[in-house]
Amino acid sequence: MRLERPAQRSLACLTCWAAALLGAGCDRSRPAGDGAVSGEYQPIVDMRLVGQHDLQARSAYQPVVHAYGERRILFVGHHAGEALNAMTGQVEVSGLSILDVTDPAAPVYLTHVPPTGTEARGTQHVQVCDGRALPNGDPGKVYAIRTNGLVSYEVLDVTEPARPAFVTTIADTGRSSRGDSDRGGRETHKFQWDCETGIAYLNGTADRWRVTRVLQAFDLSDPRQPRHLRDFGLAGWEPDASGPFPEAEISGLHQPFVAGNRMYLGYGSGANGVLQVLDREKFLNGDPAVRDRLAPRPENLRYPEIARLDLPSFWGVHTAKPIRGVEIGDYADNRDARFRDFLVVVSEAGAFRCQEARDVMLIVDITDEQRPLPISTFQVPEEPGDFCHRGGRFGPHAPHDAFHPAFDKTLVLLAYFNAGIRAVDIRNPFEPQEVARFIPETTANTTESCITIDGVERCDTAIQTNNVNIDDRGYIYALDRASTGLHIVELTGAARAIVGLP
Secondary structure: OOOOOOOHHHHHHHHHHHHHHOOOOOOOOOOOOOOOOEOOEOOEEOEEEEEEEOHHHOOEEEEEEEEEOOEEEEEEEEOOOEEEEOOOOEEEEOOEEEEEOOOOOOOEEEEEEOOOOOOOOOEOOEEEEEHHHOOOOOOOOEEEEEEEOOOEEEEEEOOOOOOOEEEEEEEEOOOOOOOOEOOEOOOEOOOEEOOOOOEEEEEEOOOOOOOOOEEEEEEOOOOOOOEEEEEEOOOOOOOOOOOOOOOOOOOOEEEEEEEOOEEEEEEOOOOOOEEEEEEHHHHHHOOOOOOOOOOOOHHHHHOOEEEEEEOOOOOOOOEEEEEEEEEOHHHOOOOOOOEEEEEEEEOOOOOEOOOOOOOOEEEEEOOOOOOOEEEEEEOOOOOOOOHHHOOOEEEEEEEOOOOOOOOOOOEEEEEEEOOOEEEEEOOOOOOOEEEEEEOOOOOOOOOEEEEEEOOEEEEEEOOOEEEEEEOOOOOEEEEEOOOOOEEEEEEOHHHHHHHOOO
16 A cells, blocks of 8 residues: 655645745645745755766766866765666676766766676775875776675776776675675675775674675775785674673774775664774775784784774664864854864665654764763754655765865765755854755656555655765765665755855
8 A cells, every 4th residue: 555645744734834824825746945945944054966867767876076187076885776778789688887977957867887797786885096096006097996786895997987897896795694685695795995095994704703794994095915814893793702792782893994094994784883983094005913913803903993982772883984184263262272173974764754763973082082072963844844754764974085175174074864955064063054955856866765664565666875075076965765866956046155166
C-alpha cells in the first residue's frame, strides 16, 4: 500500500486555504518546499543553481574536483546499481563518472568507468593526485585511486580524463573473522590519499579482523608499485583478539581525515560513534621500543593515540574534519586561548521518515587535543520544512572535504539529505548559524524512498543530497543518492560576502 505524503499537505493546504480566503489563486502542482517558495518556508536562500546533470540516473556518492590547468574535472563515485550509458548504448554496472565542469553552467559528461570484474558493484570513493606532486610519480601523469566495489582498490591513469586507463590493483579486500556485516563480508569506503607523501589511508576489510572496515595504509608514492604499510583499528578488533567484542554496535571505520601530523578517525557513522585522534608519525613508524612495532596487537594499536572521545549510543562519527587556528572575535580582549582548534564532526542520518534519533553536526574543541570537548551543535529544524514527512532520510550526512582559504574558518557546507545543501557560519564556533540553503527539485529520475511503519508501506519521492564538495573557484557540487544527479550551485548575497568571493 502506498500513501501520499501526509505532512506536505499541512503547509501546502494551509497556504492554499489562506490564499482562498484572500481571493488569490494557488498552484497545487507540487508540494511546498520542493524547489518553490511557498508559505513561510523558502527552500533557496542565498544560493543559486548554476548547472546540473542527470549522471545517467545513477545513485551518486562522492564528488571530487581536480584542476587540469585551466580545466576543472569532476570525478563522481556511484553506489551499486546499473543504468544505460548513452555513450556506449550498453547497460553498465555503476562505477565512476567523469565530467568536465570547466564551465559549471554546462557540465560535459566525458565517460563512465564500470567496476572491474564481475563481483564488484559501485565505486563509492575516488581520490586524485598529480604525478608531479607524488614523491615517485610520473610528472606527466595524473592518477586516481578508486574503490572497486567492495572487493578491491585500484589505481587509474586519468591523465586524459575522457580515456582513463587501469594501472594496477592496490589490494583485494579480505574477510572479517566475525562473518558478514549488513553490507556483506567485504567492504570498502571513504579514504584519503595524501599527495605530498603518497600515503593512501584506505578503508576496507583486512583479513581476519573482527570488523569489516579498518584503516589500511599503503605507500603509493609510486602509484605503479603499491606497498602495504599496516592495518589499524580500535584495540579489540585485531585478528587474534578474544573475549567480548568491544563497542559491539560500531560499524567499523567510516572515514580517516589526515592533516599535517594528525589523523582524525571516525568510527560508527550514525550510532555508537568513536572519535580517535592519532599522531601520524607514530602511526606510520610505531613504537621504536617494540620489535614488531606495526603488528596488529593492542599495545601497537594504542601507541599512536592522542585522544579518544566516545559518543552516546544515538550519535556516530561519519566525518571529523579539522578547522585550526580559528580566532574567536569575542575573545579579542582575552590574553589566553583567543585562537582555538576545532573538529567539525557529523553524525549520519540513516532511517527514512525520522524513524531514529535525530542526528546533528557537532563542533568539538581540540585546542587541548588530549581532552576533546563538544562545545556546540547544529541541526536543521523539522519545521517549517516538514522534513520528517517528505520521505527519505532527514538529517546530516557529511561536510565538504576540500580545504579552501575562503571557507576554512567561515562556512561549513553540509549535505542534509532531503533538506538539501546547508551553509553553516562557524566564525563563532560556539554558536553555528545557517546562512544559506538550496533544496533541489525532484525529477523523473528521482527514485522512491520506501519504509514500512506500523505495518504500512510508505513511499515518497524525495531529494537525498548525499555529499557536497567545493572547487578552488568556490563552486559547490552536490550529488543525490536517489539518482536525481548533480547540482552545481554558488553562494549569493550575504553568504557570499562571508567568504569574500568576488
